[in-house]
Amino acid sequence: MADLVKVWQKRGGKLLIGEAAHDNTPRLQEATARRTQELQQIANGLLPTVLLTERDSIEFLAGLLAAAAIGAPIVLANPQWVESDWQQVARLVEPNCVWGDCPIVPSSAATNAVRGSVMIPTGGSSGEIRLAMHTWRSLTASVRGFQTYFGQSQINSVCVLPLHHVSGLMQFWRGYVTGGTLAIAPFKSIQAGLRPAVDPATCFLSFVPTQLQRLLDSAIPFRERCAIPFPLRCAIDWLKQFHTVLLGGAPAWPELLDRAQALQIRLAPTYGMTETASQIATLRPDGFLQGRRSCGVVLPHAEIQCDAIEPLQIRARSLCLGYYPNFFPSDAPFVPDDLGYFDALGELHIVGRSSSKIITGGENVFPAEVEAAIWATKLVKDVCVFGLPDRDWGEVVTAACVLANADSSIDRLQQLVSAQLVPFKRPKRWIVLDTLPRNAQGKLNLAQLKTAIFDRQTAS
Known part of the structure; x- marks a missing residue:
């Protein structure tokens, strides 16, 4: 041997x-x-x-x-x-x-x-x-x-x-x-x-x-x-x-x-x-x-x-x-x-x-492009974009983010992102969290994130 x-x-x-x-x-x-x-x-x-x-x-x-x-x-x-x-x-x-x-x-x-x-x-x-x-x-x-x-x-x-x-x-x-x-x-x-x-x-x-x-x-x-x-x-x-x-x-x-x-x-x-x-x-x-x-x-x-x-x-x-x-x-x-x-x-x-592609109002949106626009604002420490079911749109573009500091705001984020993305790619829902669930390799657990969002909405 x-x-x-x-x-x-x-x-x-x-x-x-x-x-x-x-x-x-x-x-x-x-x-x-x-x-x-x-x-x-x-x-x-x-x-x-x-x-x-x-x-x-x-x-x-x-x-x-x-x-x-x-x-x-x-x-x-x-x-x-x-x-x-x-x-x-x-x-x-x-x-x-x-x-x-x-x-x-x-x-x-x-x-x-x-x-x-x-x-x-x-x-x-x-x-x-x-x-x-x-x-x-x-x-x-x-x-x-x-x-x-x-x-x-x-x-x-x-x-x-x-x-x-x-x-x-x-x-x-x-x-x-x-x-x-x-x-x-x-x-x-x-x-x-x-x-x-x-x-x-x-x-x-x-x-x-x-x-x-x-x-x-x-x-x-x-x-x-x-x-x-x-x-x-x-x-x-x-x-x-x-x-x-x-x-x-x-x-x-x-x-x-x-x-x-x-x-x-x-x-x-x-x-x-x-x-x-x-x-x-x-x-x-x-x-x-x-x-x-x-x-x-x-x-x-x-x-x-x-x-x-x-x-x-x-x-x-x-x-x-x-x-x-x-x-x-x-x-x-x-x-x-x-x-x-x-x-x-x-x-x-x-x-x-392919599985993360969002179809909203018949238009295809890839989360990576939207995330890049949000990162470019320098107002977030972490972000994840995904689709949530919607009766009118089929899915709505949703952004869960961790704000960079106390001076960051969703209003300012929306303003800056609107200058970079066409309307159908802009998030219709914004969710602010303290952290996003990522593993040791930096991969986000989307199922866990959606569960946390659902639990928070249910509690409220």
Whole structure:
């Protein structure tokens, strides 16, 4: 059985945790050996399915590598799931081994999970959980496409995203496959001014839009606890040093992108999803700094087809096999809910989601356009536009927003938005809230938002 940690070390790989400058791969190797021994005891001639929900980064990666070494199917799980989420997962899969704290009891029954599969969750917390069935081959295809596109022999990453999510998992796998360094740092630590002991100029950093916004708003100087002699005194100075700051997970608003450009942050907006093992289109930082606002061109391992504004059709070597236990048709493209088009430069633009399109008085309205107009006023800290049923209009454009400060008002918002949008696109209903329900990746839970609005209206 291959010692996967030794393989990574031979390639030059390192694992850094928090601010520590020392390499944690010896600890990872020890933990992986322990987990491998546990699996061998459980297996008893069968290939066990492993459910992995460890909060500790080293224990998580050790479980991942131990299962990978013997080809055991792996189910990644979010430690923050609530009871209803765990119930959904329990109906989908019966793991033989559970690593981490969760209510699912290991089963002794054989499973039909694909050997060497990595099942990555998408959805959850009031939404339907689906397990995207990847393989190490599909994950590696994503790495190779990324590597070719950016022309990097080694991919070093500073990871502030959860490892159970595709956005965090792929940062580890890029480092593993290419012999790069992975520095894991909780985002709250970054906010507090504690930074990993790496040279940012050699690293990729991945954010969701809300994280980037919070860090740009932070005025906390970064503490110098690193041997690398960079005179970085604040978050913005630190961000500007990175080779590339990848941005994805949710649509970014124009004001955020404009601010990042003005600060000369080497941002690379991306398009991708769990099903494609992260990004399949990326805008190069130089293009972003020139003012382009697309998701960039398609990466070498993928193909995207769309004419005008229509649903995307995706083929990719990194595409998952299906949603466990079902497989996608082998000869058909994957069609997500996203609508987009290619511009004259061959760069992808995402307009919105087909399911979120609002039809009001016979006119089509895409929430992203309305949200962009609201963000441009700089009077909100967060916003979501959606349709609500209406007897006269079919649906009415509704904006739920968090006002930026005490000087912001709905009257002023309406005035400024009216100058940017034709009448049928303007929100007819405005709802002011203290916060909008978003997950760790910045994605808004629309069902939860609508429930909160309904409950508030019922109470009043």
